Amino acid sequence: MATRRLTSFLWGQMAASGQSAFEVGRNVIRNAEDHFTHFRNWRVAEHQGHIIGALNGYVLPEPSVSASSTPDVVKPLNALKNIAAGTWYISAAALYSEYQGKGLGARLIWEAETIARSFGKDRLTLMVGSFNNPAYRLYQKCGFTEWARRPFLPFPGSDEGEWILMVKQL
Numbered sequence: 001m002a003t004r005r006l007t008s009f010l011w012g013q014m015a016a017s018g019q020s021a022f023e024v025g026r027n028v029i030r031n032a033e034d035h036f037t038h039f040r041n042w043r044v045a046e047h048q049g050h051i052i053g054a055l056n057g058y059v060l061p062e063p064s065v066s067a068s069s070t071p072d073v074v075k076p077l078n079a080l081k082n083i084a085a086g087t088w089y090i091s092a093a094a095l096y097s098e099y100q101g102k103g104l105g106a107r108l109i110w111e112a113e114t115i116a117r118s119f120g121k122d123r124l125t126l127m128v129g130s131f132n133n134p135a136y137r138l139y140q141k142c143g144f145t146e147w148a149r150r151p152f153l154p155f156p157g158s159d160e161g162e163w164i165l166m167v168k169q170l
Contacts, residue, residue: 007037009155010071036091043115045095045108053095055108059119060089076150080127080165083148087167088116090126100134109142113170124168130161144168
């Protein structure tokens, strides 16, 4: 939901013949302990006994030399992540549409702030697409400001626009 089909696209690129993108993703989340999507980096959002969304985040590592095997579509994202190295980064914050607009997104951000502080971090970062105005407005209301932008490189079924790196001092 939060990655606007990018993660599904990348997992589809990793899939072997006959394997679905979902299967690849499930295996990464379950088994790849060094991957940011590993289950330990997720929090499930619940409201009145119902799962309503999720939050994924982690401390961004210091920049490293970019591998030539990195898909072009993620190079602008990685450039922005390098700018924000050392911050607690919200990789995904998403709510099912029927729960949006009820103040629950701000509660997800509050949870991210709590986690960031538990890691000793004083800055929280995230990326949002310029094409996702509701999320952008939510992040502004929660105290985030723009830090940098990079072009969004399209892929089949993607949106168009820019990636916006946002930061919040805690």
